[in-house]
Amino acid sequence: MTVLGIETSCDETAASVVARDEDGRARILSDIVLSQTTEHAAFGGVVPEIAARAHVEALDGVVEAALNDAGLSLDQVDAVAVSAGPGLAGGLLVGLMTAKALAAVAAVPLLPLNHLEGHALTARLTDNVAFPFLLLLVSGGHTQILAVHALGRYERYASTIDDAAGEAFDKVAKLLGLPYPGGPSVEKAATSGDPARFPFPRPLKGEKRPDFSFSGLKTAVRQAAEKAQPLSEQDIADLGASFQAAVADALADRVSRALERFRNAYPDLGEPVLVVAGGVAANETLRGTLTDLCATHHFRFLAPPLRLCGDNAAMIAWAGAERLAAGMLVEDAASFAPRTRWPLDSAATPLIGAGRRGAKA
Incomplete structure (x- = not known):
C-alpha cells in the first residue's frame, strides 16, 4: 500500500x-x-x-x-x-x-x-524495529521517555517539567548570539570549545524522580555568559560545549533509569532497543553519550538518519x-x-x- x-x-x-x-x-x-x-x-x-x-x-x-x-x-x-x-x-x-x-x-x-x-x-520505517522498544523523544517542544509497547500503546516513563531540550538549545543559541536554528549552531560552536570550562549543573541528576528539567541549566548559562562579558569566540565555544555536555549528561542519567525499568518490564528480551528520535537526536555528542550508555546496559542503540530526525x-x-x-x-x-x-x-x-x-x- x-x-x-x-x-x-x-x-x-x-x-x-x-x-x-x-x-x-x-x-x-x-x-x-x-x-x-x-x-x-x-x-x-x-x-x-x-x-x-x-x-x-x-x-x-x-x-x-x-x-x-x-x-x-x-x-x-x-x-x-x-x-x-x-x-x-x-x-x-x-x-x-x-x-x-x-x-x-x-x-x-x-x-x-x-x-x-x-x-x-x-525506527520501524528505517530499521524495521520490532515492538516493544524504549523511546527517547527529544525535540524543540518535547523531551520524553516512552515505552512503545505496540502500535497505539505508549507508556510515558518521564517528561520535562519545564523546557524541552531543543527549546533550551534554541534559547542558549539566542543568548550567545548564534544563528537560528539553535541546536545545530550550538553544536557547531561547541566543536572548538572546552566542555569542562564551565561547571554547569546537571538538573535532577541522581534523583529518584525520572523526569527532566532544563530551565535552571539555561539560567546558569545566562549567568556565566554575563560574567564573561564581553564574549570572545572562544568564550562562546566553551559555553556551548559546556552546555551541550550538561544536556547530554542529564539526559543519560535519566535514560539510565528508564533502561532499568524497561528491562524489568521485559526480562526475556535478548537485546532491548533504545531509540532516540526528534530534532535533538541529530546531535552527535548526545548520540555518542547514549551509545556508550547502551553498551554498558546491554541495549542496542538506534537513531534515525539525520535527515529523518527533524x-x-x-x-x-x-x-x-x-x-x-x-x-x-x-x-x-x-x-x-x-x-x-x-x-x-x-x-x-x-x-x-x-x-x-x-x-x-
Whole structure:
C-alpha cells in the first residue's frame, strides 16, 4: 500500500509518499521538506503567523512534487495521512484542511495522526524495529521517555517539567548570539570549545524522580555568559560545549533509569532497543553519550538518519501506513479538528497541568 503524508505542525512544509510492502517493510518513494529557516531567522525562533502563511503558499507545490518524485498520481495512493497535532494551530489547520480535500477527491481514508507517533515509529520505517522498544523523544517542544509497547500503546516513563531540550538549545543559541536554528549552531560552536570550562549543573541528576528539567541549566548559562562579558569566540565555544555536555549528561542519567525499568518490564528480551528520535537526536555528542550508555546496559542503540530526525512527512506517511494496515482508522475523520496539545500517552497524568486545549505535557 502507498500513503501520502503531510507535515505542517511547525516550520517545515513537507510531503512524502511511503510504500508498505506485504512483509511490513517500508520504502520511501519521495520525501520533500521545505524549511522556513530563512523566514524565521531574524526573530530567533518560529513566528506562528509567518509559519502558517508560508505553509499556505508552499503546501500545494510540495505535495505535487512528492507525488511526481514517487511517480504516482493522487488516485494511486491508498490513504492520506497528516499531522493533526500537537503543534502550532495555524500550521496544523493548513495541513489538515489540505489533507481532507485530497482524501475526499481521491476517495481514500484520511488518517489524522499524532505528530509524536510519527517520531516514535521512525525506527520501524528505517530499521524495521520490532515492538516493544524504549523511546527517547527529544525535540524543540518535547523531551520524553516512552515505552512503545505496540502500535497505539505508549507508556510515558518521564517528561520535562519545564523546557524541552531543543527549546533550551534554541534559547542558549539566542543568548550567545548564534544563528537560528539553535541546536545545530550550538553544536557547531561547541566543536572548538572546552566542555569542562564551565561547571554547569546537571538538573535532577541522581534523583529518584525520572523526569527532566532544563530551565535552571539555561539560567546558569545566562549567568556565566554575563560574567564573561564581553564574549570572545572562544568564550562562546566553551559555553556551548559546556552546555551541550550538561544536556547530554542529564539526559543519560535519566535514560539510565528508564533502561532499568524497561528491562524489568521485559526480562526475556535478548537485546532491548533504545531509540532516540526528534530534532535533538541529530546531535552527535548526545548520540555518542547514549551509545556508550547502551553498551554498558546491554541495549542496542538506534537513531534515525539525520535527515529523518527533524520534522518530515515520511514518518507521518509511515505511521499512517502502519495504522492503515492494522485497520486502525479514525471515525468521522472528515470532521477531525487540529489538536495543539496531544500527549502520546493520553492516560498519563499531566506534569505541568492542563487547560482549555488539553494537557500541557
